[in-house]
Amino acid sequence: MLDASLSPLRLALVAEDPLARGALSRVLGDQGSELQLLASGTQVELETTRGEAPDVVLWDTGLRLADTETRVDAPDLGAPVLALVADDTAGELALGAGAKGLLFRDVSPGPLTAALYAVARGLAVFDPGLSELRASTKTAASISTATQGPDTLTPREREVLALLAEGLSNKAIADRLGISEHTAKFHVNAVLAKLGVQRRTEAVVRAARMGLVTL
Template sequence: MLDASLPPIRLVLVAEDPLARGALSRVLSDRGGELVLLGAGTQVELESTRSEAPDVVLWDTGMRLQESEGRVELPDLGAPVLALVSDEAAGELALTAGARGLLFRDVGPGPLTSALSAVSQGLAVFDTGLADVRAAPRSAPAQARHAPGPETLTPREREVLALLAEGLSNKAIADRLGISEHTAKFHVNAVLSKLGVQRRTEAVVRAARMGLVTL
């Protein structure tokens, strides 16, 4: 049970299977004031029609997460992603794609709500049965991880990086892009992580050296 004094967690549900989407929507809606479901649909639908930024994304990967041309695309909805997976193989694919948390698809409503809360606050959450997946090396090549290029940043992250190069704050970035400050902070943190730095100035310097921005 979440602290009743805290505001409800705003989330969107990404699920390709309409039956799974309907079942999960009912479970989430039954959590009362703990959760607010902003929307539910397929990844394409939600990415093309998104409006209000959520606090967290719940991604049901289905019975079998398939790779598309050697990679799996994480839902890009401006919030950290908690993935529901059917097995360790799907968990590894989701984790490599950038999911912040992994749970099995048969997780109960209580643990699911707690995990959504934790991931929305930037924490990593793993089912105990997926501990080996958490410790396993990522399938992405080491060179790609240590030497990120333009293709590793989403279009939105490249926009944020350009605004970082202008010296803008998170609030200023949010105002410029018409997004919430929470979403801007999430994208800034994603840029720092992908560039392997901890400070905004370091990100700009590294990006300049890589030709991603012009100073």
């Protein structure tokens, strides 16, 4: 386990934008002996020129991660990844790509350093503004490790199921519950998985048969 009093945290910084990379390098450098920046560059550069293995990877996803049309993968440098994201859409993509923690790109140096240490120790770190994504991630993890079934539906998922029975779209569900559309999609997918169906209409029919909703 890392001990900040004994040795600095060895860090690799991945950012496609050179301006963002330079700004983050300065911020990290200002943390003194707490952090040791081993390497800084684009994802391709660092993955093709491997050096000393870092303890953690800081991945700035930029402003337009959600606009990409290709598969997104977190940097593969042999260490857990903390992603800096512009919004919850980018956060969803970064989580799906393999990031272990999420912070907004405007995070201040103190919380950023603390989060880097936490992720390096194997902990999950989420900005409070991304709490819905965090909850959805926990739900997805529980689906993969626990027995699925309607009894495992969370209160939020039961709300989503009731709105599915009303025929609402993900956007309408998000508006009704005051969450993002992407978080609503997470909850809908969790409901489908726990009911063992592939389509929304099948979920409603099965839920009605189980007495979970009234049509």
